[in-house]
Amino acid sequence: MDFNDTPEEAAFRAEARAWLEKTLGQPSGRTGARPDSAEWLQIAKAYQAKKAAAGYVGLTWRKEVGGRELSPIYSVIFGQEEQQFQAPVAPFSIGLGMCIPTVIAFHKPESVKRYVGPALRGEEIWCQLFSEPGAGSDVAGLKTRAVKDGDDWIINGQKVWTSGAHYSDYGIVLVRTNPEKEKHKGLTMFVINMKAPGVEVRPIHQMSGGSNFNEVYFTDVRIPDSERLGEVGNGWNVALVTLMNERLAVGGSAGPEYGEILELARNTPSPSGKGSLLQDQAFREKLAGWYVSAEGYTLGKYRTMTALSKGQTPGPENSIGKILNANRMQDLANAAIEGEDHFGIISDADLAPMQGAFHNAYMWAPGLRIAGGTDEILRNIIAERVLGLPQDVRVDKGVAYKDLPKG
Numbered sequence: 001m002d003f004n005d006t007p008e009e010a011a012f013r014a015e016a017r018a019w020l021e022k023t024l025g026q027p028s029g030r031t032g033a034r035p036d037s038a039e040w041l042q043i044a045k046a047y048q049a050k051k052a053a054a055g056y057v058g059l060t061w062r063k064e065v066g067g068r069e070l071s072p073i074y075s076v077i078f079g080q081e082e083q084q085f086q087a088p089v090a091p092f093s094i095g096l097g098m099c100i101p102t103v104i105a106f107h108k109p110e111s112v113k114r115y116v117g118p119a120l121r122g123e124e125i126w127c128q129l130f131s132e133p134g135a136g137s138d139v140a141g142l143k144t145r146a147v148k149d150g151d152d153w154i155i156n157g158q159k160v161w162t163s164g165a166h167y168s169d170y171g172i173v174l175v176r177t178n179p180e181k182e183k184h185k186g187l188t189m190f191v192i193n194m195k196a197p198g199v200e201v202r203p204i205h206q207m208s209g210g211s212n213f214n215e216v217y218f219t220d221v222r223i224p225d226s227e228r229l230g231e232v233g234n235g236w237n238v239a240l241v242t243l244m245n246e247r248l249a250v251g252g253s254a255g256p257e258y259g260e261i262l263e264l265a266r267n268t269p270s271p272s273g274k275g276s277l278l279q280d281q282a283f284r285e286k287l288a289g290w291y292v293s294a295e296g297y298t299l300g301k302y303r304t305m306t307a308l309s310k311g312q313t314p315g316p317e318n319s320i321g322k323i324l325n326a327n328r329m330q331d332l333a334n335a336a337i338e339g340e341d342h343f344g345i346i347s348d349a350d351l352a353p354m355q356g357a358f359h360n361a362y363m364w365a366p367g368l369r370i371a372g373g374t375d376e377i378l379r380n381i382i383a384e385r386v387l388g389l390p391q392d393v394r395v396d397k398g399v400a401y402k403d404l405p406k407g
């Protein structure tokens with residue numbers, strides 16, 4: 001492992017930081033708008049346009065599609081710096097991180113040209129429509145049907161947990177085009193216009209008070225065959241490319257960490273009434289555990305960054321970091337909220353201790369343990385692909401989708 005930036009990487013980091021300071025002000029600055037509000041979306045779009053004009057988008061992509069052909073480590077470095085400024089990037093992360101790379105890999109050159117520029121400049125937002133009720137971890141078991149009709153396909157079915165569908169212009173959708181084949185072999189992927197007739201987006205109300213994800217219903221939605229990504233029946237392999245791009249999102253944890261909980265412990269009275277939480281023996285033991293876990297996560301991330309810096313692709317061991325990180329965030333937020341006593345229930349950033357960071361983390365952590373692979377699925381990946389243990393039982397191997405038990 002190499003913990004240091006190379007001279008070129010250090011120069012890029014300094015240049016990026018100077019641009020972020022000029023554009024966004026001081027690190028940890030907040031936009032002032034409630035995340036997910038219309039005002040926040042406009043702020044995010046304006047920031048993305050400036051970022052595109054400054055050349056900090058598509059860093060790893062080919063020059064002919066508007067990229068800079070840099071190694072993935074530069075993307076990680078920019079992401080790390082950007083995260084410290086709490087830049088409003090969430091609406092674009094799925095589109096630019098997963099959908100557009102898939103479009104670039106599988107769409108026709110004229111369509112790539114049509115879609116990439118507006119997405120890079122934040123003018124059009126994309127979402128990923130894979131999960132369905134009954135097909136999340138086992139996404140290849142999805143039901144949404146596409147039937148060919150002349151030059152179009154007609155789509156009927158339902159997706160769920162679609163992040164950002166309510167403000168998206170386009171999406172990539174995985175559907176079943178042949179139920180006679182095995183479940184992985186009868187799928188096809190398309191680009192879908194989210195404003196097309198028959199697409200209905202219903203926001204899901206979350207315990208945080210926000211509505212970041214949605215149910216999406218398709219009733220006789222027409223998609224031209226020219227919007228197909230890859231061959232008919234090859235959707236699973238196209239989806240694997242989308243999911244592989246998700247793996248490069250290794251910037252860091254998106255919530256409060258050891259430093260913040262230490263600060264909270266110093267400034268919060270102990271429940272015993274004697275001194276601060278930092279002097280409470282039980283809390284000190286927890287602090288030690290989080291410190292060890294956070295250090296382990298950081299060192300694991302260095303391993304990933306070293307691989308990226310050498311032009312290698314991070315392997316399945318990356319899953320370890322996500323399990324550690326999501327579980328630590330949940331545990332730490334839970335303990336912080338208990339320690340804050342009745343202040344722990346306040347979510348308003350202007351009133352809550354530490355701008356409500358722990359409250360937000362408490363609400364977000366369960367989702368983090370599910371999105372992009374649940375704890376159990378990631379443990380299966382670690383068992384099979386890192387430790388070389390026997391594969392999970394697969395009762396559906398060689399069985400046509402239509403013959404699989406459903407319900």
Ligand SMILES: Cc1cc2nc3c(=O)[nH]c(=O)nc-3n(C[C@H](O)[C@H](O)[C@H](O)COP(=O)(O)OP(=O)(O)OC[C@H]3O[C@@H](n4cnc5c(N)ncnc54)[C@H](O)[C@@H]3O)c2cc1C
Nearest residue numbers: 128129130131135136137161162163367370371374376377
């Ligand atoms: C914040 C958030 C954002 C999301 N955004 C999107 C999005 O934009 N687009 C999209 O398509 N989807 C999205 N999802 C959906 C996400 O991909 C699924 O929730 C996830 O894949 C799990 O699927 P599921 O919810 O159907 O749970 P299930 O797969 O039904 O799992 C239920 C439980 O069974 C366990 N389990 C399942 N299979 C196994 C197994 N083989 N071995 C052991 N245990 C198992 C799981 O770990 C879990 O505990 C999002 C989810 C979240 C939380």
